[in-house]
Amino acid sequence: MKNNTILCIAAFLIALSGLLISADVNATDMEKAIEQEKALREGKVKESYGIPKFFVSPPVFSEGMFPCSQCHAGMEPNPERRELMFHTEIAEGFDHAEEQRWCLDCHNPDNRDKLRLVSGKLISFEESYDLCGQCHGTIFRDWKAGIHGKRDGMWNGKKKYRLCVHCHYPHWPKFQGFKPLPPPENPRDIRYRKLSQDETPLNPLGDNQDYEIPLSKEKK
Amino acid sequence: MNRKGIDKEERSKLLSRRNVLKGTAFGLASLAIPFGTADASVWEAFFQKHFQEMNEDEKKRVVQRLEDEYAKKFGAKFNIKTTKAEPGVLFGYGLDLSRCIGCRRCVYACVRENNQSRDPQIHWITVLRFKKGEKWVNDLEEAEKYYNPDKVPEEGYFYMPVQCQQCGSPPCVKVCPTQATWKEPDGIVVVDYNWCIGCRYCMAACPYGARRFNWGRPNIQKKEINQETHYLGNRPRYTGVVEKCTFCIQRVRENPGKYPACVEICPVGARKFGNLLDPNSEIRYIIKHKRVFRLKEDLNTKPQFYYFFGS
Ligand code: SF4
Numbered sequence: 125m126k127n128n129t130i131l132c133i134a135a136f137l138i139a140l141s142g143l144l145i146s147a148d149v150n151a152t153d154m155e156k157a158i159e160q161e162k163a164l165r166e167g168k169v170k171e172s173y174g175i176p177k178f179f180v181s182p183p184v185f186s187e188g189m190f191p192c193s194q195c196h197a198g199m200e201p202n203p204e205r206r207e208l209m210f211h212t213e214i215a216e217g218f219d220h221a222e223e224q225r226w227c228l229d230c231h232n233p234d235n236r237d238k239l240r241l242v243s244g245k246l247i248s249f250e251e252s253y254d255l256c257g258q259c260h261g262t263i264f265r266d267w268k269a270g271i272h273g274k275r276d277g278m279w280n281g282k283k284k285y286r287l288c289v290h291c292h293y294p295h296w297p298k299f300q301g302f303k304p305l306p307p308p309e310n311p312r313d314i315r316y317r318k319l320s321q322d323e324t325p326l327n328p329l330g331d332n333q334d335y336e337i338p339l340s341k342e343k344k
Numbered sequence: 345m346n347r348k349g350i351d352k353e354e355r356s357k358l359l360s361r362r363n364v365l366k367g368t369a370f371g372l373a374s375l376a377i378p379f380g381t382a383d384a385s386v387w388e389a390f391f392q393k394h395f396q397e398m399n400e401d402e403k404k405r406v407v408q409r410l411e412d413e414y415a416k417k418f419g420a421k422f423n424i425k426t427t428k429a430e431p432g433v434l435f436g437y438g439l440d441l442s443r444c445i446g447c448r449r450c451v452y453a454c455v456r457e458n459n460q461s462r463d464p465q466i467h468w469i470t471v472l473r474f475k476k477g478e479k480w481v482n483d484l485e486e487a488e489k490y491y492n493p494d495k496v497p498e499e500g501y502f503y504m505p506v507q508c509q510q511c512g513s514p515p516c517v518k519v520c521p522t523q524a525t526w527k528e529p530d531g532i533v534v535v536d537y538n539w540c541i542g543c544r545y546c547m548a549a550c551p552y553g554a555r556r557f558n559w560g561r562p563n564i565q566k567k568e569i570n571q572e573t574h575y576l577g578n579r580p581r582y583t584g585v586v587e588k589c590t591f592c593i594q595r596v597r598e599n600p601g602k603y604p605a606c607v608e609i610c611p612v613g614a615r616k617f618g619n620l621l622d623p624n625s626e627i628r629y630i631i632k633h634k635r636v637f638r639l640k641e642d643l644n645t646k647p648q649f650y651y652f653f654g655s
């Protein structure tokens with residue numbers, strides 16, 4: 125008697141585990157994923173997201189602007205905040221912690237074709253993310269992981285990245301809005317024509333034109 | 345839970361029922377199909393097997409028949425893939441609510457990629473607008489979907505695009521009387537347009553309003569047709585069948601596979617996509633590091649679509 129109950133319970137448990145394993149996802153995949161996640165959390169493997177290698181295009185400059193040394197080579201660098209004679213639209217629109225900063229806090233005074241980090245390290249315009257990342261650390265981290273910013277390419281292969289400056293103009297970086305595409309049609313604006321007597325409403329075998337419900341759209 | 349277990353049982357029951365029906369249907373069909381129009385392909389279509397029961401040869405024949413049918417109808421050469429789910433892949437989607445600006449670029453990229461009917465209009469993605477500070481998540485009634493300002497984003501509002509959430513336990517699949525919709529091993533919920541009878545039970549069952557019905561004949565201008573298709577995805581639809589987002593099955597089921605069209609178009613990068621079983625994927629990073637929620641989680645649908653707040 126007792127044995128029977130135990131057998132029953134055992135059989136039930138085995139059946140149940142069978143059902144659980146056949147659940148939504150292949151169980152071994154899930155186990156593997158859980159193990160990897162555990163290792164990550166326990167610090168056994170390190171989560172690392174490097175600087176991406178594939179950019180859609182080089183940084184954008186207004187025409188004829190780059191290299192900056194074309195004009196700046198012979199000029200004495202002047203760090204003073206002042207009214208600019210050139211680059212006036214930048215000075216006027218400047219909206220990026222403008223109280224705390226001026227040109228040479230990011231642009232390198234001696235060789236204008238380079239940018240300069242706070243550490244004094246010079247970087248090229250292609251690596252400008254390092255400059256932005258000095259202040260926007262959390263966003264920089266997300267961007268490296270592929271979370272902040274637009275990405276295209278392959279979800280399981282090569283991905284194309286964009287530089288910060290492809291979407292955010294560095295001197296007034298706030299994303300500029302634009303017109304949305306049209307809203308969906310409101311069903312109340314769609315009219316169906318009444319079927320005449322000899323029309324069949326639906327063709328069970330696919331859509332033969334003869335069997336169509338003709339649609340016409342008139343606004344009220 | 346035991347999706348596969350139950351499915352098999354139910355399916356075999358249903359299929360045997362179908363076999364019984366076949367005999368009767370044969371008699372009925374000969375009445376329904378007018379003589380003269382009934383060429384071989386019409387008969388083949390009528391007796392087409394369930395997609396999951398077909399072997400490779402049978403699939404090939406069906407694809408050939410459909411490609412011929414579409415060539416005649418649209419004057420365009422279609423490529424219909426039947427690529428299978430890759431083992432070790434479970435697709436997950438992320439949408440950053442702190443980024444989306446409600447520009448609807450995703451809506452129309454999806455329409456183009458997936459051959460949605462232009463007139464009557466079908467959109468798989470709906471972008472909802474909410475007033476900031478209002479009660480919203482489970483009260484989608486407050487949402488506005490016809491907003492049309494000169495510029496988005498608007499001050500004081502935020503936006504939430506909704507599409508098929510590819511539920512882990514999809515209510516639409518449970519209610520389909522013909523098993524015309526099911527969940528694939530990589531998590532995509534698909535529809536077989538040749539098995540859908542248009543009863544729209546699934547539309548009633550979907551808590552996200554993600555399914556669309558072809559009330560009229562789908563219309564697309566020839567030059568806008570996307571000829572690269574998947575049998576379970578963006579191939580042309582018929583009048584009277586249901587359709588919905590498939591995470592762009594024709595793009596993502598490749599190795600390497602492209603991102604879904606909506607991910608690729610989004611100008612602010614609000615849309616993220618990847619393999620939930622790969623701990624280094626973008627979607628796993630999001631789940632681990634961001635504030636994430638799933639829509640109407642209390643319904644136990646277990647969506648594979650994660651809304652998150654990037655910052
Ligand atoms: S394209 Fe991106 S920003 Fe625009 S509505 Fe779609 S998700 Fe939002």
Ligand code: SF4
Pocket residue numbers: 453454455457458468469507588589590591592593604605606607
């Ligand atoms: S994943 Fe593809 S099918 Fe789904 S909404 Fe995006 S574009 Fe449309």
